[in-house]
Amino acid sequence: xxxxxxxxxxxxxxxxxxxxxxxxxxxxxxxxxxxxxxxxxxxxxxxxxxxxxxxxxxxxxxxxxxxxxxxxxxxxxxxxxxx
Numbered sequence: 001x002x003x004x005x006x007x008x009x010x011x012x013x014x015x016x017x018x019x020x021x022x023x024x025x026x027x028x029x030x031x032x033x034x035x036x037x038x039x040x041x042x043x044x045x046x047x048x049x050x051x052x053x054x055x056x057x058x059x060x061x062x063x064x065x066x067x068x069x070x071x072x073x074x075x076x077x078x079x080x081x082x083x
Contacts, residue, residue, distance in 0.1 A: 012052045019043050019061065023068055033072035040065035 008016075022028075022040060029036045044061035047053045053061070 008052070015047060015050075015052055019047065023064055029068055029072045030075060033069055033076070036072070037065055037069040040068065 019040070022036075022043065025036070041062065044053075044058055044065060047061070048055070048058040
């Protein structure tokens, strides 16, 4: 692989870091899990569309977003039923 293509700019690294910060925003996630999940998916696809991440990275981000949604649903369910 061409080393030039594997290096990411500061802007690209920042965009990825922002996505991960959103992923870790538990307050926003638990306040509105569906909207938060949708935002994570949209931003992950935008990173891929803008060639910031490759297909494998996109797959990883989508899996993490799905995991966050599952966590939120389980947490809210547990809270509702006092577990």
